[in-house]
Amino acid sequence: MKTAINHEAQKSIVIEDYLARILEIVSSIRPVFLKNELKFSKKAEKEKLYIYKKLFPEKVLGINKIQNDYNTILGHANLSKLEKADLDFILDLEKIGFSKSQYVAEMNILAQKEKNVNDGFFHFFVGETVYFTFLSTELRNIQYKLDTISPSNP
Incomplete structure (x- = not known):
């Protein structure tokens, strides 16, 4: 049971990392292109x-x-x-x-x-x-x- 919880925690960390990278990329788009x-x-x-x-x-x-x-x-x-x-x-x-x-x-x-x-x-x-x-x-x-x-x- 402890292994399953650990595995789910690792999945959520990976998902959070992906989301953080996506947000970083979106934030790096030059603001002038959004005007x-x-x-x-x-x-x-x-x-x-x-x-x-x-x-x-x-x-x-x-x-x-x-x-x-x-x-x-x-x-x-x-x-x-x-x-x-x-x-x-x-x-x-x-x-x-x-x-x-x-x-x-x-x-x-x-x-x-x-x-x-x-x-x-x-x-x-x-x-x-x-x-x-x-x-x-x-x-x-x-x-x-x-x-x-x-x-x-x-």
Whole structure:
């Protein structure tokens, strides 16, 4: 019985050691990475703003490209020849008014505002980018399928 208690005590000491190491590692993470906004010099902030304004809305979110891809698919001569799942996806986007999507319009406006150039907002956009990435990938796949359908296929 004494051996079992000793063994349990040793287990708890090992667990406490692991927890202590984990807490030490977490505490050693630089506090600056836990803040919402990093501080840069004025010159670095100016460069960051330039890069953000020139690249972020289109290159990161790809909003205009997604809208163009969607409109190209809608106008494609072989649209009705798509597989049911792909056609349903496009038609569902049309039902929700994607060509004049309020969500896309608001994201585009938010992405272009200089006041939103901060790290906290950037992290928000990174999350939203996932949606745009999935949508863009799906639209490109459908576009590829449309382009490979020959006009003679029923």
